[in-house]
Each structure stands twice: as C-alpha cells, then as structure tokens.
Amino acid sequence: MLKRKDLLGIEDLGREEILEILDAAESFQEVSTRPIKKVPTLRGKTIINLFFEASTRTRTSFEIAGKRLSADVVNISSSTSSVSKGETLIDTARTLDAMAADCVVIRHSASGAPHTLAKLTKASIVNGGDGSHEHPTQALLDAYTIRQRKRRLNDLKVAIIGDIAHSRVARSNTHLLTKFGSHVWLCAAPTLMPLGIERIVCENNEFLHLTNSMDEAVEHADVVMMLRIQFERMTESFFPSVREYFRYYGLTSARARWAKPDVIIMHPGPMNRGVEIATDVADGPFSVILDQVSAGVAVRMAILYLLLGG
Numbered sequence: 001m002l003k004r005k006d007l008l009g010i011e012d013l014g015r016e017e018i019l020e021i022l023d024a025a026e027s028f029q030e031v032s033t034r035p036i037k038k039v040p041t042l043r044g045k046t047i048i049n050l051f052f053e054a055s056t057r058t059r060t061s062f063e064i065a066g067k068r069l070s071a072d073v074v075n076i077s078s079s080t081s082s083v084s085k086g087e088t089l090i091d092t093a094r095t096l097d098a099m100a101a102d103c104v105v106i107r108h109s110a111s112g113a114p115h116t117l118a119k120l121t122k123a124s125i126v127n128g129g130d131g132s133h134e135h136p137t138q139a140l141l142d143a144y145t146i147r148q149r150k151r152r153l154n155d156l157k158v159a160i161i162g163d164i165a166h167s168r169v170a171r172s173n174t175h176l177l178t179k180f181g182s183h184v185w186l187c188a189a190p191t192l193m194p195l196g197i198e199r200i201v202c203e204n205n206e207f208l209h210l211t212n213s214m215d216e217a218v219e220h221a222d223v224v225m226m227l228r229i230q231f232e233r234m235t236e237s238f239f240p241s242v243r244e245y246f247r248y249y250g251l252t253s254a255r256a257r258w259a260k261p262d263v264i265i266m267h268p269g270p271m272n273r274g275v276e277i278a279t280d281v282a283d284g285p286f287s288v289i290l291d292q293v294s295a296g297v298a299v300r301m302a303i304l305y306l307l308l309g310g
C-alpha cells in the first residue's frame, strides 16, 4: 500500500512509490485480458470522478479501473453538478465527503485544486489533471509504457515536444523521468516555452535540457513524446499559423528518422493530427499511442488499489 492518503503529483512521489505503482499495474494488466474482467478487490468502496474539464481517456479509464476492481463509481461533471448553480468547489468536496466517498478523482482548470480538496476531505484525492500544473497518472502510464518497451526508465533520451507552456503532462513526465536518470529534452517554439522553466522543474536539473530546435531534440532519441497545442488555454496567438507551426514543430516521418531506429512515438491524446503530428506517424509502426491508453486502465487500477487498501 502507498503510505499516503492522496496522489497529487509526481514531484513529491519517491522512486520506490513510482515503482510500486508500476509493478502493481503489471499485475492488473492481466485482468483486462480475461473474459470476465473483474476482481473483487475494492468491493464496497465508492469512487467519484469529479471532472470540471473535458476528458475521454482519464475519466473513462478511471471509471473502467474502478469497475474492474468492483468499486461503485459515480461520475460528476461541472455542467451536471450544483457547481453550475454557484456552489463552490470546497462545498462540493465536503458534500461528497459527507456521503462517505472513499476516493475522489478530480480534474480542474485551477492549478492546486486537488491539493485544496485533499486538506478538507477524508476521501483520498487523485489528481486527474490540474491546470498547467501536473497530470500524475498520465506520467505514470507513460512510464509504464516506456518501461514495457525499453525495459528501463534510466539512461534514455526522451524528447517532449510541443506546447510545453500549457502542458501538465510535460511537467509530470519531466519530474518522473529525471528522477530515474533519463535525459529529458523539452522542445518548443520560443513562445510556447514558459519563462523560468529551468527553475520550475526540477530537482534533477542535470538531466533536463531545453531547446527550440526540433532536430536537436529528436536526434538519437529513444522516446519522442508529442504534445497537443492547447488552443483552449490560449488567450492570444502563439504562432503565425497552424501550417507554419507544423512545418517547424510537427512530427513527420522524415523528422522521426533522426531518432534511434527503435524509437517509440508517444502522445497523451487527444491528438491534433496535422498540427503537432502527421497521421502516418501517429498510426505508424513506431507509435505506441494506443498502448498508452491500454496502460492507463492498468495503472489507474493499481493507483486505486494502493490508495484504497484493497
């Protein structure tokens, strides 16, 4: 079991805890291959998915993970909750706690929202993505996918390319991969690289590299992780046109050839095809994008199991 009530970010997770989650996920992966995909592990537990931002993968995979562990799972979105009538997030959380929820998975546009809830609730809080801050379960499923393919998490060159400024995925992955001694190359157009990024991340700065050159990032990479342009978080224009963006920062098969011959291509989804990644690369032989989705269920089963006690 994890010796913590909540899972709020990768920054404060130790390597041992990360490995414990990945090892447990390996055991749970098998459950999804059975004809009856269910174990009684969390029977009697209640999990609430509280999503204030759109989600397909995270919300659905937490729901599937909870149900495969026999927990009761309830989904609440901002449009169908009393938040739409003006109720505060804190009152919403206290209300769910009064109903004896065991775990609340929250996604919110405000960085730190899960941390606020964690201080107020008896329920375990899992961060399903908070603003531009962290998306810890995404980084864990990415690490799971990388470990499955590369058999290690250390001594890799991982290029993370795209909208770094708005990306909680980049932040969580940088924390995780540098903790294990892999070299992370964050690559973005100058306008999409946040100022002071080298101070924000991370404790293991010798493993962090910043570049505006996609060729430099991709060259000899073991892993290339493309990020979505988050148009919904942009209040101004960050580049002249999508066409120009794709020309300089889109992953094409020609660019992918600069990486190692056994490179894996990742994307957390949802993808903007033709913006940050070409369709033939997204669907090509080096892509592990759907493996990431499958890993999401196993990793979230492991997280729920390790937090809620089984």
Ligand code: CP
Binding pocket: 054, 055, 056, 057, 058, 059, 129, 138, 268, 269, 270
């Ligand atoms: N990667 C990810 O968080 O996807 P969703 O927004 O669909 O949950």
